[in-house]
Amino acid sequence: MRGLAGQVAIVTGASRGIGRAIALELASWDVKVIVNYQHNATLAAEVVAAIQAAGGSAQAVQADITQPAQVQALVDTALATWGAVHILINNAGITRDALFMRMKDHDWDAVIEADLTSAFLCAQAVLAPMRQQRYGRIVNVASLAGLAGNVGQTNYAAAKMGLIGLTKALAREVTADGIVVNAVAPGYIQTEMIETLPQWLRTWALDVIPLKRFGTVEEVAPAVAFLASPAAAYIIGHVLTIDGGWVMP
Protein backbone atom coordinates (compact mmCIF):
# COMPACT_ATOMS: atom_id res chain seq x y z
CA MET A 1 0.00 0.00 0.00
CA ARG A 2 1.70 3.17 -1.21
CA GLY A 3 2.77 5.73 1.38
CA LEU A 4 2.64 3.51 4.45
CA ALA A 5 6.38 2.84 4.76
CA GLY A 6 7.94 4.25 7.91
CA GLN A 7 4.63 5.03 9.60
CA VAL A 8 3.73 3.92 13.10
CA ALA A 9 0.57 1.97 13.93
CA ILE A 10 -1.10 0.81 17.10
CA VAL A 11 -3.19 -2.33 16.62
CA THR A 12 -5.30 -3.25 19.62
CA GLY A 13 -6.00 -6.91 20.31
CA ALA A 14 -3.23 -7.91 17.91
CA SER A 15 -2.05 -11.17 19.47
CA ARG A 16 -4.47 -13.30 17.46
CA GLY A 17 -7.27 -13.47 14.95
CA ILE A 18 -8.03 -10.48 12.75
CA GLY A 19 -5.78 -8.18 14.82
CA ARG A 20 -2.79 -10.41 14.28
CA ALA A 21 -3.43 -10.47 10.53
CA ILE A 22 -3.73 -6.66 10.46
CA ALA A 23 -0.44 -6.28 12.36
CA LEU A 24 1.32 -8.61 9.90
CA GLU A 25 -0.26 -6.88 6.89
CA LEU A 26 0.75 -3.40 8.04
CA ALA A 27 4.27 -4.62 8.86
CA SER A 28 4.54 -6.05 5.34
CA TRP A 29 4.18 -2.44 4.10
CA ASP A 30 7.03 -1.38 6.41
CA VAL A 31 4.77 0.07 9.08
CA LYS A 32 6.19 -0.10 12.62
CA VAL A 33 3.58 -1.85 14.70
CA ILE A 34 2.67 -1.69 18.37
CA VAL A 35 1.15 -5.11 19.02
CA ASN A 36 -1.27 -4.49 21.86
CA TYR A 37 -2.57 -7.44 23.85
CA GLN A 38 -4.32 -7.91 27.17
CA HIS A 39 -3.71 -11.50 28.30
CA ASN A 40 -1.48 -13.59 26.08
CA ALA A 41 2.11 -12.33 26.11
CA THR A 42 3.37 -15.47 24.38
CA LEU A 43 1.11 -15.03 21.35
CA ALA A 44 1.90 -11.31 21.14
CA ALA A 45 5.63 -12.11 21.25
CA GLU A 46 5.13 -14.57 18.39
CA VAL A 47 3.49 -11.84 16.28
CA VAL A 48 6.40 -9.50 17.02
CA ALA A 49 8.89 -12.26 16.21
CA ALA A 50 7.16 -13.01 12.91
CA ILE A 51 7.30 -9.33 11.94
CA GLN A 52 10.95 -9.01 12.95
CA ALA A 53 11.88 -12.22 11.14
CA ALA A 54 10.51 -10.64 7.96
CA GLY A 55 12.69 -7.58 8.54
CA GLY A 56 10.00 -5.35 10.10
CA SER A 57 9.69 -3.46 13.37
CA ALA A 58 7.21 -4.31 16.09
CA GLN A 59 6.82 -4.15 19.82
CA ALA A 60 4.35 -5.91 22.09
CA VAL A 61 2.62 -3.74 24.68
CA GLN A 62 0.27 -5.13 27.30
CA ALA A 63 -2.71 -2.93 28.19
CA ASP A 64 -6.27 -3.28 29.37
CA ILE A 65 -7.68 -0.66 27.02
CA THR A 66 -10.87 -0.16 29.00
CA GLN A 67 -8.66 1.70 31.50
CA PRO A 68 -7.77 5.30 30.52
CA ALA A 69 -4.36 5.27 32.24
CA GLN A 70 -3.33 2.10 30.44
CA VAL A 71 -4.51 3.49 27.11
CA GLN A 72 -2.40 6.59 27.67
CA ALA A 73 0.59 4.42 28.54
CA LEU A 74 0.05 2.44 25.32
CA VAL A 75 0.09 5.59 23.20
CA ASP A 76 3.01 7.04 25.17
CA THR A 77 5.00 3.88 24.49
CA ALA A 78 4.46 4.27 20.74
CA LEU A 79 5.50 7.94 20.91
CA ALA A 80 8.54 7.19 23.06
CA THR A 81 9.65 4.26 20.87
CA TRP A 82 9.06 5.65 17.38
CA GLY A 83 8.22 9.30 17.90
CA ALA A 84 4.76 9.32 16.25
CA VAL A 85 1.43 7.54 15.83
CA HIS A 86 -0.01 7.66 12.33
CA ILE A 87 -2.46 4.79 12.50
CA LEU A 88 -4.79 3.44 15.15
CA ILE A 89 -6.60 0.19 14.49
CA ASN A 90 -9.35 -0.33 17.08
CA ASN A 91 -9.58 -4.08 16.71
CA ALA A 92 -9.76 -5.49 20.23
CA GLY A 93 -13.01 -7.16 21.09
CA ILE A 94 -14.63 -9.92 23.04
CA THR A 95 -17.88 -11.83 22.81
CA ARG A 96 -20.09 -13.10 25.63
CA ASP A 97 -22.90 -14.71 23.65
CA ALA A 98 -26.26 -15.68 25.08
CA LEU A 99 -29.87 -15.39 24.05
CA PHE A 100 -31.04 -12.00 25.29
CA MET A 101 -33.47 -13.26 27.90
CA ARG A 102 -30.68 -15.31 29.48
CA MET A 103 -27.95 -12.71 29.15
CA LYS A 104 -26.34 -11.57 32.39
CA ASP A 105 -25.85 -7.87 33.01
CA HIS A 106 -22.13 -8.34 33.55
CA ASP A 107 -21.82 -10.02 30.14
CA TRP A 108 -23.64 -7.08 28.56
CA ASP A 109 -21.41 -4.55 30.30
CA ALA A 110 -18.17 -6.43 29.63
CA VAL A 111 -18.78 -6.45 25.88
CA ILE A 112 -19.84 -2.79 25.72
CA GLU A 113 -16.72 -1.76 27.62
CA ALA A 114 -14.25 -4.01 25.78
CA ASP A 115 -15.60 -3.46 22.27
CA LEU A 116 -16.92 0.12 22.36
CA THR A 117 -15.64 2.20 25.29
CA SER A 118 -12.10 0.96 24.58
CA ALA A 119 -12.27 2.38 21.05
CA PHE A 120 -13.45 5.74 22.37
CA LEU A 121 -10.55 5.86 24.83
CA CYS A 122 -7.92 4.83 22.27
CA ALA A 123 -9.21 7.32 19.68
CA GLN A 124 -9.24 10.08 22.28
CA ALA A 125 -5.65 9.31 23.25
CA VAL A 126 -4.25 9.47 19.70
CA LEU A 127 -6.05 12.68 18.70
CA ALA A 128 -3.46 15.05 20.16
CA PRO A 129 -0.41 13.57 18.38
CA MET A 130 -2.37 13.10 15.14
CA ARG A 131 -3.63 16.69 15.23
CA GLN A 132 -0.12 17.94 15.88
CA GLN A 133 1.18 16.22 12.74
CA ARG A 134 -2.07 17.01 10.88
CA TYR A 135 -2.28 13.42 9.74
CA GLY A 136 -3.92 10.32 11.07
CA ARG A 137 -5.84 7.22 10.15
CA ILE A 138 -8.23 5.47 12.51
CA VAL A 139 -9.85 2.23 11.41
CA ASN A 140 -12.43 0.64 13.67
CA VAL A 141 -13.07 -3.05 13.28
CA ALA A 142 -16.83 -3.33 13.65
CA SER A 143 -18.90 -6.31 12.58
CA LEU A 144 -21.72 -7.39 10.32
CA ALA A 145 -23.42 -8.37 13.58
CA GLY A 146 -23.75 -4.64 14.24
CA LEU A 147 -25.19 -3.81 10.84
CA ALA A 148 -27.48 -6.81 10.53
CA GLY A 149 -27.87 -8.27 14.00
CA ASN A 150 -27.07 -11.82 15.02
CA VAL A 151 -28.89 -14.31 17.22
CA GLY A 152 -27.23 -14.61 20.64
CA GLN A 153 -25.22 -11.42 20.17
CA THR A 154 -27.43 -8.54 21.33
CA ASN A 155 -24.54 -7.19 23.40
CA TYR A 156 -21.96 -7.62 20.64
CA ALA A 157 -24.29 -6.15 17.99
CA ALA A 158 -24.94 -3.16 20.26
CA ALA A 159 -21.23 -2.61 20.82
CA LYS A 160 -20.33 -2.99 17.14
CA MET A 161 -23.13 -0.77 15.79
CA GLY A 162 -22.21 1.65 18.57
CA LEU A 163 -18.68 1.56 17.19
CA ILE A 164 -20.04 2.49 13.77
CA GLY A 165 -21.86 5.44 15.38
CA LEU A 166 -18.62 6.48 17.05
CA THR A 167 -16.80 6.14 13.71
CA LYS A 168 -19.11 8.60 11.97
CA ALA A 169 -19.34 11.11 14.81
CA LEU A 170 -15.58 11.16 15.26
CA ALA A 171 -15.05 11.39 11.51
CA ARG A 172 -17.07 14.61 11.37
CA GLU A 173 -15.04 16.13 14.19
CA VAL A 174 -11.52 15.43 13.01
CA THR A 175 -11.45 15.41 9.19
CA ALA A 176 -10.41 19.05 9.11
CA ASP A 177 -7.22 18.06 10.93
CA GLY A 178 -6.25 15.47 8.31
CA ILE A 179 -7.49 12.59 10.42
CA VAL A 180 -9.50 10.04 8.49
CA VAL A 181 -11.82 7.72 10.40
CA ASN A 182 -13.46 4.67 8.87
CA ALA A 183 -14.65 1.22 9.83
CA VAL A 184 -14.68 -2.26 8.43
CA ALA A 185 -17.47 -4.69 9.17
CA PRO A 186 -16.30 -8.26 8.71
CA GLY A 187 -18.96 -10.94 8.43
CA TYR A 188 -18.24 -14.53 9.38
CA ILE A 189 -14.46 -14.82 9.47
CA GLN A 190 -12.57 -17.98 10.31
CA THR A 191 -11.22 -17.16 13.79
CA GLU A 192 -11.32 -18.64 17.29
CA MET A 193 -14.34 -16.40 17.90
CA ILE A 194 -16.36 -18.21 15.26
CA GLU A 195 -15.53 -21.57 16.80
CA THR A 196 -17.67 -20.57 19.79
CA LEU A 197 -20.82 -20.15 17.68
CA PRO A 198 -23.35 -22.98 17.77
CA GLN A 199 -23.25 -25.40 14.84
CA TRP A 200 -26.76 -24.50 13.64
CA LEU A 201 -25.79 -20.82 13.37
CA ARG A 202 -22.68 -21.66 11.37
CA THR A 203 -24.72 -23.87 9.06
CA TRP A 204 -27.29 -21.09 8.66
CA ALA A 205 -24.53 -18.56 7.92
CA LEU A 206 -22.98 -20.74 5.23
CA ASP A 207 -26.41 -20.96 3.66
CA VAL A 208 -27.03 -17.19 3.54
CA ILE A 209 -23.53 -16.15 2.42
CA PRO A 210 -23.45 -16.06 -1.38
CA LEU A 211 -19.79 -17.18 -1.39
CA LYS A 212 -20.82 -20.25 0.67
CA ARG A 213 -17.77 -20.09 2.90
CA PHE A 214 -16.40 -18.13 5.83
CA GLY A 215 -13.80 -15.46 5.13
CA THR A 216 -10.18 -15.62 6.24
CA VAL A 217 -8.35 -13.05 8.33
CA GLU A 218 -6.05 -12.51 5.34
CA GLU A 219 -9.11 -11.33 3.40
CA VAL A 220 -9.87 -8.67 6.03
CA ALA A 221 -6.41 -7.26 6.71
CA PRO A 222 -5.71 -5.71 3.26
CA ALA A 223 -8.96 -3.73 3.41
CA VAL A 224 -7.94 -2.37 6.80
CA ALA A 225 -4.49 -1.49 5.49
CA PHE A 226 -6.04 0.37 2.56
CA LEU A 227 -8.25 2.48 4.85
CA ALA A 228 -5.16 3.07 7.03
CA SER A 229 -3.16 4.36 4.06
CA PRO A 230 -2.79 7.83 2.55
CA ALA A 231 -4.88 6.61 -0.42
CA ALA A 232 -8.02 6.71 1.76
CA ALA A 233 -7.89 10.51 2.12
CA TYR A 234 -11.35 11.12 0.63
CA ILE A 235 -13.10 8.16 2.27
CA ILE A 236 -14.70 9.47 5.45
CA GLY A 237 -16.93 7.68 7.94
CA HIS A 238 -17.32 4.71 5.64
CA VAL A 239 -18.21 1.22 6.75
CA LEU A 240 -16.62 -1.34 4.45
CA THR A 241 -18.33 -4.70 4.68
CA ILE A 242 -16.18 -7.79 4.14
CA ASP A 243 -18.77 -10.50 4.32
CA GLY A 244 -18.80 -12.68 1.22
CA GLY A 245 -21.94 -10.91 0.04
CA TRP A 246 -24.03 -11.74 3.11
CA VAL A 247 -25.75 -8.38 3.59
CA MET A 248 -24.88 -6.02 0.71
CA PRO A 249 -26.17 -3.01 2.71
Next chain:
Amino acid sequence: MSALTFHNQVAVVTGGSGSIGHLIVAALAERGANVVAGYHQHDVVVNALQKTFSEQVLPVQADLREPDAGQLLVDTALSRWNRLDILITAHSMIANAPVAEMSLEQWHAVLQVMLRGTMGICRAALRPMQRARYGRIVTLTGYQPLAGALDQANYAAALGGVLGFGKALAREVAAWGININSVAPGLIERAQIAAFDPSYVPWATNIVPLKRLGKPNEVVPTVLLLASEAASYMTGQTIMVEGGWRMV
Protein backbone atom coordinates in the same frame (compact mmCIF):
# COMPACT_ATOMS: atom_id res chain seq x y z
CA MET B 1 -54.36 0.55 4.44
CA SER B 2 -56.97 1.12 7.10
CA ALA B 3 -56.42 3.91 9.58
CA LEU B 4 -53.98 3.01 12.31
CA THR B 5 -55.96 2.15 15.40
CA PHE B 6 -54.89 0.73 18.72
CA HIS B 7 -58.19 -0.04 20.45
CA ASN B 8 -57.73 -2.17 23.56
CA GLN B 9 -53.96 -2.21 23.06
CA VAL B 10 -51.59 -1.21 25.82
CA ALA B 11 -48.38 0.73 25.29
CA VAL B 12 -45.44 1.84 27.38
CA VAL B 13 -43.69 4.97 26.13
CA THR B 14 -40.44 6.15 27.70
CA GLY B 15 -39.58 9.82 27.48
CA GLY B 16 -43.31 10.48 27.60
CA SER B 17 -42.77 14.13 28.47
CA GLY B 18 -40.20 14.77 25.73
CA SER B 19 -40.53 16.85 22.56
CA ILE B 20 -41.45 13.82 20.46
CA GLY B 21 -42.43 11.39 23.21
CA HIS B 22 -45.43 13.35 24.47
CA LEU B 23 -46.81 13.54 20.93
CA ILE B 24 -46.46 9.76 20.61
CA VAL B 25 -48.35 9.26 23.88
CA ALA B 26 -51.15 11.55 22.66
CA ALA B 27 -51.31 9.94 19.21
CA LEU B 28 -51.58 6.44 20.66
CA ALA B 29 -54.26 7.51 23.15
CA GLU B 30 -56.24 9.32 20.45
CA ARG B 31 -56.28 6.08 18.49
CA GLY B 32 -57.59 4.06 21.39
CA ALA B 33 -54.54 2.77 23.23
CA ASN B 34 -54.00 2.79 26.97
CA VAL B 35 -50.57 4.23 27.62
CA VAL B 36 -48.08 4.24 30.48
CA ALA B 37 -46.16 7.46 29.92
CA GLY B 38 -42.78 7.02 31.56
CA TYR B 39 -41.04 10.27 32.29
CA HIS B 40 -38.16 11.63 34.32
CA GLN B 41 -38.62 15.40 34.10
CA HIS B 42 -41.37 17.82 33.09
CA ASP B 43 -44.32 16.30 34.95
CA VAL B 44 -46.43 19.26 33.74
CA VAL B 45 -46.41 17.75 30.25
CA VAL B 46 -47.54 14.26 31.27
CA ASN B 47 -50.07 15.62 33.73
CA ALA B 48 -51.63 17.60 30.90
CA LEU B 49 -51.79 14.41 28.82
CA GLN B 50 -53.51 12.62 31.65
CA LYS B 51 -56.00 15.45 31.97
CA THR B 52 -56.82 15.21 28.26
CA PHE B 53 -57.05 11.43 28.07
CA SER B 54 -58.01 10.68 31.71
CA GLU B 55 -58.09 6.91 32.23
CA GLN B 56 -56.15 6.18 29.07
CA VAL B 57 -52.84 7.76 30.07
CA LEU B 58 -50.98 6.85 33.21
CA PRO B 59 -47.86 8.90 33.93
CA VAL B 60 -45.16 7.05 35.85
CA GLN B 61 -41.96 8.72 36.93
CA ALA B 62 -38.94 6.51 36.39
CA ASP B 63 -35.22 7.17 36.09
CA LEU B 64 -33.87 4.76 33.48
CA ARG B 65 -30.48 4.87 35.18
CA GLU B 66 -32.06 2.81 37.94
CA PRO B 67 -31.81 -0.90 37.19
CA ASP B 68 -35.50 -1.62 37.90
CA ALA B 69 -37.01 1.39 36.11
CA GLY B 70 -37.96 -0.53 32.96
CA GLN B 71 -39.54 -3.29 35.00
CA LEU B 72 -41.52 -0.71 36.98
CA LEU B 73 -43.04 0.79 33.83
CA VAL B 74 -43.93 -2.60 32.38
CA ASP B 75 -45.33 -3.90 35.67
CA THR B 76 -47.48 -0.78 35.98
CA ALA B 77 -48.99 -1.42 32.56
CA LEU B 78 -49.62 -5.08 33.38
CA SER B 79 -51.19 -4.44 36.76
CA ARG B 80 -53.44 -1.71 35.37
CA TRP B 81 -54.43 -3.22 32.03
CA ASN B 82 -53.14 -6.80 32.17
CA ARG B 83 -51.36 -6.75 28.79
CA LEU B 84 -48.60 -5.07 26.87
CA ASP B 85 -48.67 -4.77 23.09
CA ILE B 86 -46.35 -1.88 22.37
CA LEU B 87 -43.11 -0.49 23.74
CA ILE B 88 -41.78 2.79 22.41
CA THR B 89 -38.48 4.11 23.71
CA ALA B 90 -38.47 7.86 23.19
CA HIS B 91 -36.34 8.99 26.10
CA SER B 92 -33.33 11.14 25.36
CA MET B 93 -30.35 12.46 27.22
CA ILE B 94 -27.33 14.28 25.86
CA ALA B 95 -23.95 15.32 27.28
CA ASN B 96 -22.24 16.97 24.34
CA ALA B 97 -18.51 17.54 23.99
CA PRO B 98 -15.86 17.04 21.31
CA VAL B 99 -14.19 13.63 21.65
CA ALA B 100 -10.93 15.29 22.65
CA GLU B 101 -12.62 16.91 25.64
CA MET B 102 -15.28 14.34 26.48
CA SER B 103 -14.90 12.87 29.94
CA LEU B 104 -15.36 9.17 30.56
CA GLU B 105 -18.26 10.20 32.84
CA GLN B 106 -19.99 11.98 29.94
CA TRP B 107 -19.41 8.95 27.75
CA HIS B 108 -20.82 6.53 30.29
CA ALA B 109 -23.73 8.76 31.36
CA VAL B 110 -25.21 8.80 27.86
CA LEU B 111 -24.54 5.10 27.26
CA GLN B 112 -26.20 4.31 30.57
CA VAL B 113 -29.47 6.09 29.82
CA MET B 114 -29.73 5.67 26.07
CA LEU B 115 -28.34 2.16 25.54
CA ARG B 116 -28.54 0.28 28.82
CA GLY B 117 -31.82 1.95 29.74
CA THR B 118 -33.30 0.83 26.42
CA MET B 119 -31.91 -2.67 26.87
CA GLY B 120 -33.41 -2.89 30.36
CA ILE B 121 -36.93 -1.92 29.41
CA CYS B 122 -36.88 -4.18 26.35
CA ARG B 123 -36.00 -7.10 28.60
CA ALA B 124 -38.91 -6.26 30.90
CA ALA B 125 -41.35 -5.88 27.99
CA LEU B 126 -40.44 -9.13 26.24
CA ARG B 127 -41.92 -11.54 28.77
CA PRO B 128 -45.56 -10.40 28.44
CA MET B 129 -45.12 -10.02 24.68
CA GLN B 130 -43.76 -13.56 24.40
CA ARG B 131 -46.69 -14.90 26.45
CA ALA B 132 -49.13 -13.12 24.15
CA ARG B 133 -47.12 -14.05 21.05
CA TYR B 134 -47.47 -10.46 19.87
CA GLY B 135 -45.44 -7.32 20.34
CA ARG B 136 -44.22 -4.17 18.69
CA ILE B 137 -41.10 -2.42 19.90
CA VAL B 138 -40.11 0.88 18.32
CA THR B 139 -36.93 2.61 19.37
CA LEU B 140 -36.62 6.30 18.63
CA THR B 141 -32.99 6.80 17.70
CA GLY B 142 -31.53 9.50 15.47
CA TYR B 143 -29.32 10.45 12.56
CA GLN B 144 -26.23 10.52 14.74
CA PRO B 145 -25.10 6.89 14.36
CA LEU B 146 -25.98 6.90 10.65
CA ALA B 147 -24.63 10.28 9.61
CA GLY B 148 -22.31 11.30 12.43
CA ALA B 149 -22.66 14.48 14.47
CA LEU B 150 -20.38 17.04 16.04
CA ASP B 151 -19.78 16.80 19.79
CA GLN B 152 -22.05 13.76 20.09
CA ALA B 153 -19.77 10.74 19.86
CA ASN B 154 -21.35 9.35 23.03
CA TYR B 155 -24.88 9.85 21.70
CA ALA B 156 -23.97 8.41 18.29
CA ALA B 157 -22.36 5.38 19.93
CA ALA B 158 -25.29 4.83 22.29
CA LEU B 159 -27.93 5.15 19.56
CA GLY B 160 -25.86 3.00 17.24
CA GLY B 161 -25.84 0.50 20.06
CA VAL B 162 -29.62 0.64 20.22
CA LEU B 163 -29.81 -0.07 16.47
CA GLY B 164 -27.43 -3.03 16.63
CA PHE B 165 -29.13 -4.38 19.74
CA GLY B 166 -32.55 -4.04 18.14
CA LYS B 167 -31.54 -5.96 15.04
CA ALA B 168 -29.95 -8.79 16.98
CA LEU B 169 -32.99 -8.96 19.24
CA ALA B 170 -35.35 -8.79 16.27
CA ARG B 171 -33.76 -11.98 14.95
CA GLU B 172 -34.18 -13.69 18.32
CA VAL B 173 -37.84 -12.85 18.97
CA ALA B 174 -39.36 -12.79 15.49
CA ALA B 175 -40.81 -16.27 16.07
CA TRP B 176 -43.01 -14.87 18.88
CA GLY B 177 -44.62 -12.28 16.64
CA ILE B 178 -42.54 -9.52 18.19
CA ASN B 179 -41.23 -7.00 15.69
CA ILE B 180 -38.55 -4.47 16.59
CA ASN B 181 -37.87 -1.44 14.44
CA SER B 182 -36.40 2.00 14.82
CA VAL B 183 -37.27 5.50 13.69
CA ALA B 184 -34.26 7.73 13.24
CA PRO B 185 -35.28 11.38 13.02
CA GLY B 186 -33.04 13.75 11.13
CA LEU B 187 -32.70 17.39 12.10
CA ILE B 188 -35.77 18.15 14.19
CA GLU B 189 -36.94 21.20 16.15
CA ARG B 190 -36.70 19.87 19.67
CA ALA B 191 -35.66 21.00 23.11
CA GLN B 192 -32.16 19.51 22.78
CA ILE B 193 -31.26 22.02 20.08
CA ALA B 194 -30.73 24.64 22.77
CA ALA B 195 -27.56 22.77 23.77
CA PHE B 196 -26.15 22.86 20.24
CA ASP B 197 -23.81 25.36 18.68
CA PRO B 198 -25.72 28.46 17.43
CA SER B 199 -24.60 27.69 13.88
CA TYR B 200 -26.53 24.41 14.00
CA VAL B 201 -29.97 25.58 12.93
CA PRO B 202 -28.87 27.60 9.87
CA TRP B 203 -26.53 24.80 8.85
CA ALA B 204 -29.19 22.12 9.26
CA THR B 205 -31.78 24.21 7.44
CA ASN B 206 -29.49 24.76 4.52
CA ILE B 207 -28.36 21.19 3.91
CA VAL B 208 -31.84 19.64 3.87
CA PRO B 209 -33.62 19.71 0.49
CA LEU B 210 -36.85 20.70 2.26
CA LYS B 211 -34.93 23.75 3.60
CA ARG B 212 -36.29 23.51 7.10
CA LEU B 213 -35.95 21.44 10.25
CA GLY B 214 -38.48 18.73 10.83
CA LYS B 215 -41.25 19.20 13.36
CA PRO B 216 -41.68 16.66 16.15
CA ASN B 217 -45.16 15.77 14.90
CA GLU B 218 -43.67 14.78 11.53
CA VAL B 219 -41.85 11.93 13.25
CA VAL B 220 -44.95 10.48 14.88
CA PRO B 221 -46.73 8.82 11.89
CA THR B 222 -43.75 6.56 11.18
CA VAL B 223 -43.64 5.56 14.83
CA LEU B 224 -47.35 4.74 14.75
CA LEU B 225 -46.96 2.64 11.62
CA LEU B 226 -44.19 0.56 13.15
CA ALA B 227 -46.14 0.24 16.41
CA SER B 228 -49.20 -1.07 14.61
CA GLU B 229 -50.37 -4.47 13.43
CA ALA B 230 -49.73 -3.20 9.90
CA ALA B 231 -45.98 -3.57 10.46
CA SER B 232 -46.30 -7.35 10.51
CA TYR B 233 -43.60 -7.96 7.87
CA MET B 234 -41.18 -5.29 9.06
CA THR B 235 -38.57 -6.08 11.65
CA GLY B 236 -34.99 -4.99 12.28
CA GLN B 237 -35.50 -1.88 10.15
CA THR B 238 -34.39 1.68 10.69
CA ILE B 239 -36.46 4.35 8.99
CA MET B 240 -35.02 7.83 8.76
CA VAL B 241 -37.41 10.78 8.85
CA GLU B 242 -35.04 13.40 7.58
CA GLY B 243 -36.49 15.69 4.93
CA GLY B 244 -34.36 14.25 2.15
CA TRP B 245 -31.11 15.18 3.83
CA ARG B 246 -29.18 12.03 2.96
CA MET B 247 -31.55 9.79 0.99
CA VAL B 248 -29.82 6.56 1.99
